[in-house]
Amino acid sequence: xxxxxxxxxxxxxxxxxxxxxxxxxxxxxxxxxxxxxxxxxxxxxxxxxxxxxxxxxxxxxxxxxxxxxxxxxxxxxxxxxxxxxxxxxxxxxxxxxxxxxxxxxxxxxxxxxxxxxxxxxxxxxxxxxxxxxxxxxxxxxxxxxxxxxxxxxxxxxxxxxxxxxxxxxxxxxxxxxxxxxxxxxxxxxxxxxxxxxxxxxxx
Amino acid sequence: xxxxxxxxxxxxxxxxxxxxxxxxxxxxxxxxxxxxxxxxxxxxxxxxxxxxxxxxxxxxxxxxxxxxxxxxxxxxxxxxxxxxxxxxxxxxxxxxxxxxxxxxxxxxxxxxxxxxxxxxxxxxxxxxxxxxxxxxxxxxxxxxxxxxxxxxxxxxxxxxxxxxxxxxxxxxxxxxxxxxxxxxxxxxxxxxxxxxxxxxxxx
Numbered sequence: 001x002x003x004x005x006x007x008x009x010x011x012x013x014x015x016x017x018x019x020x021x022x023x024x025x026x027x028x029x030x031x032x033x034x035x036x037x038x039x040x041x042x043x044x045x046x047x048x049x050x051x052x053x054x055x056x057x058x059x060x061x062x063x064x065x066x067x068x069x070x071x072x073x074x075x076x077x078x079x080x081x082x083x084x085x086x087x088x089x090x091x092x093x094x095x096x097x098x099x100x101x102x103x104x105x106x107x108x109x110x111x112x113x114x115x116x117x118x119x120x121x122x123x124x125x126x127x128x129x130x131x132x133x134x135x136x137x138x139x140x141x142x143x144x145x146x147x148x149x150x151x152x153x154x155x156x157x158x159x160x161x162x163x164x165x166x167x168x169x170x171x172x173x174x175x176x177x178x179x180x181x182x183x184x185x186x187x188x189x190x191x192x193x194x195x196x197x198x199x200x201x202x203x
Numbered sequence: 204x205x206x207x208x209x210x211x212x213x214x215x216x217x218x219x220x221x222x223x224x225x226x227x228x229x230x231x232x233x234x235x236x237x238x239x240x241x242x243x244x245x246x247x248x249x250x251x252x253x254x255x256x257x258x259x260x261x262x263x264x265x266x267x268x269x270x271x272x273x274x275x276x277x278x279x280x281x282x283x284x285x286x287x288x289x290x291x292x293x294x295x296x297x298x299x300x301x302x303x304x305x306x307x308x309x310x311x312x313x314x315x316x317x318x319x320x321x322x323x324x325x326x327x328x329x330x331x332x333x334x335x336x337x338x339x340x341x342x343x344x345x346x347x348x349x350x351x352x353x354x355x356x357x358x359x360x361x362x363x364x365x366x367x368x369x370x371x372x373x374x375x376x377x378x379x380x381x382x383x384x385x386x387x388x389x390x391x392x393x394x395x396x397x398x399x400x401x402x403x404x405x406x
Contacts, residue, residue, distance in 0.1 A: 006328070006362050008396065010213035010274055017402065040403035041328050041396055044361055071213055073276055075330055075394050077362045081340055125209070125244050127278055129332045129392060131339055137284050158247055159209050159280045159392070189332060189362070191278050191394045193211065193244055199220065200243035 001185075002083035003091065004035075004046035007056065007074040009063055019066055026062035030055040035088065042075075048091035052076065053175035056192075057118065061167050064120040064196035076178060076190040093175075094184035101142040108146050108176035115172035122167040123201065124194040125160045126174055130182035131189070143181040147173065160191075170194070204388075205286035206294065207238075207249035210259065210277040212266055222269055229265035233258040238291065245278075251294035255279065256378035259395075260321065264370050267323040267399035279381060279393040296378075297387035304345040311349045311379035318375035325370040326404065327397040328363045329377055333385035334392075346384040350376065363394075373397070 011019035027036065027045070034055060035046040045052060056074060063070040077083075078094075095104050128143055130136040147153050147161055152173045154162035163173050174192060182188040214222035230239065230248070237258060238249040248258060259277060266273040280286075281297075298307050331346055333339040350356050350364055355376045357365035366376050377395060385391040 002361075004361060006360065008274070011215065012213065012217075012219035013215070014217050016215035016272065039360075040401045041326060041365070041398050042360075046361070069219065071211070073396070075362055077330075080362065082343075083361065123244060127280075127392065129334060131332060131334060136334055140285075157209065157242075157245075158205075158207060158249070158286065159278055159283065162244070189330065189394075191392075193276070195244050198243045 001079055001089050001091065002086045003048055003052065003078040003089040004044060005052055005056065005074045005076040006042040006044055007059070007072065008042045009059070010071040010073065011063065011066065012069040019063065019068060019070065023059055023063035026058040027055055046086065046088060048089050049078065049093045049175060049179050050091060053171050057167055057171035060122065060171070060194050060196070061118045061120045064167070067197055069198050070196045072194045074192045076192060078178070079185060079187045081187060093179045095180040097183045104180045105142065105146040105149065108180050109149055111176055112150050112152065112169050112172045115168040118167040120167045120196065121165070122170040122194050122196065123162070123164050123198065124170050124174065124192065125157065125162045126190055126192040127160045128177055128181065129189045131187040136182070139181045143177050147177065204282055204292050204294065205289045206251055206255065206281040206292040207247060208255055208259065208277045208279040209245040209247055210262070210275065211245045212262070213274040213276065214266065214269065215272040222266065222271060222273070226262055226266035229261040230258055249289065249291060251292050252281065252296045252378060252382050253294060256374050260370055260374035263325060263374070263397050263399065264321045264323045267370070270400055272401050273399045275397045277395045279395060281381070282388060282390045284390055296382045298383040300386045307383045308345065308349040308352065311383050312352055314379055315353050315355065315372050315375045318371040321370040323370045323399065324368070325373040325397050325399065326365070326367050326401065327373050327377065327395065328360065328365045329393055329395040330363045331380055331384065332392045334390040339385070342384045346380050350380065
């Protein structure tokens with residue numbers, strides 16, 4: 001399997017370059033388990049989901065701690081048929097598709113409930129895409145049932161779902177959505193936006 | 204069918220609120236053909252593809268003209284099975300799936316070649332997702348063939364494709380990718396990032 005993310009940080013401040021470079025230091029503890037490549041639009045990180053999501057969380061928390069309005073955007077993918085298998089992406093995080101949806105939902109909720117707190121709030125929205133044959137909407141609706149019971153559910157919007165709360169459970173929720181729904185051998189992607197310190201929420 | 208986008212503008216400046224509000228005026232000429240709803244994370248626009256993409260282009264061009272480093276992000280969707288049909292989204296822009304891929308590629312190239320210039324450069328990357336049964340990768344590979352011949356192709360990256368050039372042909376390229384590949388009754392989404400005035404490209 002091949003898994004990874006194209007991520008970008010958008011600090012809404014004149015000092016955005018320094019804010020981005022400082023926040024990227026939060027990836028350092030993960031670098032031995034990630035391949036990282038940067039260009040002018042995004043940074044590619046390649047690795048298994050159990051590394052990708054904590055790394056994204058730590059990056060977000062570091063950027064949010066600047067108190068600037070900062071947005072983390074990521075396109076996260078696993079199992080893209082156009083990408084070669086990569087031993088660095090071997091994962092034990094994906095659910096067994098023979099496990100009934102109700103069981104997978106219960107397991108996902110337990111993980112979110114145990115997620116460590118970070119002290120930073122996160123307002124997130126994301127879309128989960130399950131490609132290929134099979135009943136992809138059944139997996140999406142199963143995932144939505146999980147989200148509504150996750151403790152981080154905010155609301156459904158057109159094309160995406162909002163979650164909120166401490167960044168720890170929020171990123172755990174998103175990781176569970178990505179790993180536990182859609183077949184493990186399938187092509188699954190997640191389009192993620194996480195917003196910190198928005199002035200629109202302080203009115 | 205239901206079609207629309209969740210879009211966000213990220214101006215990397217202390218004056219981001221004013222920049223966003225000013226740029227949103229570029230949507231005014233399109234508002235009678237779009238439904239628009241804003242919250243603290245994104246703005247929803249609902250309408251047919253032939254309105255969505257020119258509206259996104261005009262929003263981008265207005266924001267880029269501030270000369271700030273600005274990023275436009277959009278999650279664009281058509282045919283999501285979870286959304287009701289909406290008469291406001293009726294479109295003549297989607298290709299006939301019985302038209303061979305080679306013909307569709309030629310038609311798409313012709314549209315891009317005729318796209319009006321805007322005077323603003325755009326560096327964009329996007330991922331196209333075709334859900335449901337059928338050979339979704341054949342449509343993706345057909346789309347990639349089009350992109351490579353589009354005149355705006357920059358390079359392939361993991362999980363996405365980069366296009367560049369004047370915003371006119373760039374947004375026309377993205378619109379053609381969205382409309383001409385994947386079945387017209389299918390669920391197709393596009394995860395788009397367009398970057399203006401990045402200091403990383405001025406080295």
